[in-house]
Amino acid sequence: MSKNLFYTLAMLMIGITVVFAGSKSLKYAGKAPRVIDAERANSVVFNVPAHQLNATFSYTTVDTMANAYGPGNVYVNPISYDPYSNSLVIIHRSKSSYASGGSGGVFYAFSKDGGATWTKRIGPLSAGLAGNTNGRYPSIALHNPTKAASADSVLVQYVFPLLVGGGFGGMIYGTDPGVGANSPLATIDSAGVPWSSSMASPTVLGAAEYVFAAPNYSDDGHISIFRAADGVTFTGSNPAQLGTAKLHNGLIDDVAGIVYQGGNYYVGVRAQFAAAPTSDTGSYTLGISKSTDKGVTWSEYEIVPWKALVPANYAYNIFANDFTVDGAGGYHWLTVGVDTTANPDLWSLYHLYKASGGSWTATKIKDLPTHENWGYGDLPQTLTENQLSVSKNGQIVAAKWIEDSRGATYSDSLPIADVWTSTWKAGSGWSTPSNRTSTPTINDQITHIAPIMGDDGKAHLMRNQSVTTSGNVAGMDVHVTKVDYSNDVITGVRKDDGVVVGTFELSQNYPNPFNPSTTISFTLPKGAQTTLKVYNMIGQEVATLINEYQNAGLYFVDFDASKLASGIYLYKLQSGSFVETKKMLLVK
Numbered sequence: 306m307s308k309n310l311f312y313t314l315a316m317l318m319i320g321i322t323v324v325f326a327g328s329k330s331l332k333y334a335g336k337a338p339r340v341i342d343a344e345r346a347n348s349v350v351f352n353v354p355a356h357q358l359n360a361t362f363s364y365t366t367v368d369t370m371a372n373a374y375g376p377g378n379v380y381v382n383p384i385s386y387d388p389y390s391n392s393l394v395i396i397h398r399s400k401s402s403y404a405s406g407g408s409g410g411v412f413y414a415f416s417k418d419g420g421a422t423w424t425k426r427i428g429p430l431s432a433g434l435a436g437n438t439n440g441r442y443p444s445i446a447l448h449n450p451t452k453a454a455s456a457d458s459v460l461v462q463y464v465f466p467l468l469v470g471g472g473f474g475g476m477i478y479g480t481d482p483g484v485g486a487n488s489p490l491a492t493i494d495s496a497g498v499p500w501s502s503s504m505a506s507p508t509v510l511g512a513a514e515y516v517f518a519a520p521n522y523s524d525d526g527h528i529s530i531f532r533a534a535d536g537v538t539f540t541g542s543n544p545a546q547l548g549t550a551k552l553h554n555g556l557i558d559d560v561a562g563i564v565y566q567g568g569n570y571y572v573g574v575r576a577q578f579a580a581a582p583t584s585d586t587g588s589y590t591l592g593i594s595k596s597t598d599k600g601v602t603w604s605e606y607e608i609v610p611w612k613a614l615v616p617a618n619y620a621y622n623i624f625a626n627d628f629t630v631d632g633a634g635g636y637h638w639l640t641v642g643v644d645t646t647a648n649p650d651l652w653s654l655y656h657l658y659k660a661s662g663g664s665w666t667a668t669k670i671k672d673l674p675t676h677e678n679w680g681y682g683d684l685p686q687t688l689t690e691n692q693l694s695v696s697k698n699g700q701i702v703a704a705k706w707i708e709d710s711r712g713a714t715y716s717d718s719l720p721i722a723d724v725w726t727s728t729w730k731a732g733s734g735w736s737t738p739s740n741r742t743s744t745p746t747i748n749d750q751i752t753h754i755a756p757i758m759g760d761d762g763k764a765h766l767m768r769n770q771s772v773t774t775s776g777n778v779a780g781m782d783v784h785v786t787k788v789d790y791s792n793d794v795i796t797g798v799r800k801d802d803g804v805v806v807g808t809f810e811l812s813q814n815y816p817n818p819f820n821p822s823t824t825i826s827f828t829l830p831k832g833a834q835t836t837l838k839v840y841n842m843i844g845q846e847v848a849t850l851i852n853e854y855q856n857a858g859l860y861f862v863d864f865d866a867s868k869l870a871s872g873i874y875l876y877k878l879q880s881g882s883f884v885e886t887k888k889m890l891l892v893k
Contacts, residue, residue, distance in 0.1 A: 364768060364784035368425045370397045371408030373751050373769050373781050378442055378686050379625045380503035380559045384767040384785070386755040387447040388697045389510075391419045392456040392484050393755070395767055396430075396445035396463055397783055404429065409438035411465055411477075413445055415484050417456045420765060420785055424485055430463055431477055432491035439468040440477065446506035447484070448536055450513045456484035460536045462515055466500045467493075476500045476519065480537050490537055498522075503559040508629060508756040510697060512565045516600035518547075518572050519560070526557035528574065532600045546594055546603040553577040561591070561638075562628035562756070566699060570596040573628025573638065574606070581608045588621045591638055591657070593628070609638060609657055614667035616854060619653070620645040625688040629756065632699015633731060634661035639691045639704050641673065649675045654691060654706060656735065669853040670727055671738045673708055687751060690722075694754045694764040702729040703764050703790045705754045711745055722750040728762070728793040733863070736793035737848045754788070762791030794848050797863040800856075811878045811885040814864070818890040821867035825850070825876055832856040833881035839864065840875045847874070855880065866891050 375398040376383045384395045392415065399410035403426060412428035431440060443465035451458060461481035466473040475498065479491030494500070501520035509515065515533045520526065521543075528547035533539045557576040564571045572594050581590050592606035611622055619642035626640045636659045644651035652673040659665045673689060691706040704727045709720035723743055728736040742749050751769040758764035768784045812826045829835065837851040847869060850862050866874075871893045877886040 364786045365420065365423070366782050367395060367414050367423050367785050368397065368412075368783045369400050369402075370769075370781050370783060371400045372398070374398070374408075375411075375442060376753060376767070376769055377751055378503055379627075379688060379690055379692065380505050380561060380686075381442050382444040382446065382506040382753065382756060384753050384755045384765060385445050385447045385506065386419075386757055386759075386765050387449050387456075387459055387510075388757065388759040389449050389452045390417070390447075390454055390456045390459050390484075392417055392447055392459055393420045393765055393785070394445055394447060394461060394484065395783060395785060396443045396465075397769075398440060398443070399426075399429070409436070409440045409468065411440040411443045411463070413461065413463065413481075414783075415456075415461075417484060420787060427461075427481065427485060427487045428489065430465075430479065430481075430489045430491060431493075432479065432489040434477060434491050434493040435467060435475075435495070440465045441468050441473070442466060442502040442504070444504055444506040446509060446515075446517075448480075448509055448512070448515050450511065450536060452511055457486075459484050460515070461486075462506060462517070462536070463489075464504050464506065464517055464519070466502055466504065467495065469495070473500050473502060474498065476504065478517070478531060478539065480515075480533070482537070492539060494541075501559060505560050505562060507563040507565060507570075508695065509565040510757060512570075512599075514599050516563065516565070516570050516596075518563045520557055522557075526552060526576075528557070528560065528572065530600055530603070534599075544603045546605050547572070547574075551579055551606055553579050553581065559624070561626045562693075564628070564630045564695075566630040566632065566695075567634055568597075569634075570600050571628075571630050571636075572596075572603070573626075573636075575624060575626050578606055578608050580606060582610070582612070589624065590622070591626065591628075591640070593636060609659075610665055611640075611642075611657065614657060614665055615642050615655060615669075616644075618644045618646040622655075623652070623688060624686070625691055627691060627693045629693045629695045629702060630699075631695060631702055631731065635659060635663075635731075637693060637695075637702050637729070639693050639706075641689055641691060651675070652689070654689070654704075656704070656729070668735060670704065670735055671725070671852070673706075674710055690750070690752050692754045692756075694756055694758045696758050696760050696762065698760045700731045701758070701760070701762055701790065703754070703758060703762070703788075704728070704735075705752065705764075705766065705788070707750060707752060708740075710740065710743075720750070721745060721748045724749045724752060724766070724788075726788060726790060726793070728790045728795065730795050733795040733797045733865075736790075736795045737850075739793065741788065758790075762793075763787050763789050792868050794868055795865055798851060799861045799863075800858050809880065809883040809885070811876075811887060813887060814876065814889045818892040819866070820891065820893050821869075822863060822865050823889060825862045825864060826860060827862075827878050828859050829855055829857050829880050831881075833883075835878070835880040837862060837876065837878050840877065842873055842875070850876075 396413040404410035410429040414425035448460040464478040467475040475495035591609040638657040694703040707722035755765040835855040839848040
């Protein structure tokens, strides 16, 4: 059997189950299942009730497409925002009512006023190089090398694989020279190479050149780099540092993110790395490579010590991950770990972080409610849809994911998802996770966040929804909204490792009364799962300051209550069996 045929057959698999010795069978432990649809989505019905087609966000309906398979992948980037020109674009597959030949035509829509008004159906972006029937999983990016205020000076960059003979046998990439120019300058790679369905566009602001990375399965897996010094004329290369020899058994998953920050390019990859610890070589982990010369040469992978950062009962991380770099050169991964000792398995959202020149740390943002099926029907690669967006100044990192808050007792064919968010700010840590929709009968799913946002803390979100009451993916609306992260309550947690403590103690906050910030300190004589929460006087939780395992020590927690009203609040510490509550007074 040829390698190309082998990988084509492998990518046609709908689900993958990996069995670990001494444990139960685990879904999603291995390679992300890829759905390659030969227009079969037109007959798939998911039976979504009509009342689930609404939303509490103020979405703008931008366009329609034939089905959900284009954006139904956590690693593609179908939405991009440029804060310098206030331009916003989305890319999607077509609908036969305006593009003949099925749903494989690829178009984009644009807004030059931050999403207030839209012009749609720019394309098809194949530019006559291939039939308009075989484009799949498109990604898009706005490239503004001069930081121009005019959208006419912003390049629209795109890439998507081609469906050839039932598998991905090529790809198209190119440039529209100006937002809405509708003069796509496209290049086709149709040499029968089984390119991945997950070719993410880069997070790029101010770079003169344009670089994107594409997973290539032709020789057991490597990352190919495509560079355009002028943003238009691309050359491809296969850097040895990103090649098959760097992988264990040649197993690569996907490029979770490629980022330009501070004059350097970074690529974050999920794979089985040869350089990973022996205990990790049988499972996928995370790695980062850096280029300091505009994508010409790349460093060896820096392996994220995933298993050393989280409790031992987290056996693996699922393939839904995102990667970005902040303005100080800090690395951020948003990933989901799976605790296989729980019944059912416990999925937890983790932030893996390394400051420039620092060491890796892990913060559990939230435990996720279990659902029988996190995928959207035939799209298991959507999962919890965890993604990151970084502000123009690089000081804010916004996280987005989805949950079915009804819990594990529900086994519908679809989760009914809410959109959740949390925010990281330099020097402050993560905000309390927030359910932005909180509607157990309304489905917000197949969502993507623009990987760059303005310094105002407002990020653009794209959602795809069925336009029929039956949920038939033959008709999908593409919606866009704006998520405001600026009001998130941020806390900072510090630990004094030089103090030896022998008792549990929760101290009175200082200052008290306070406006708007105060510090809460406590001591733990031994490590335990620890929570520190704030409640109003009627018992409603208003902030979760800590919710993770903490080692013994003296802790200081900064609490910013600038978004809360004046009044008396309770703060409650629980660590193992120890529980204590104190009052504090906010006076504005």
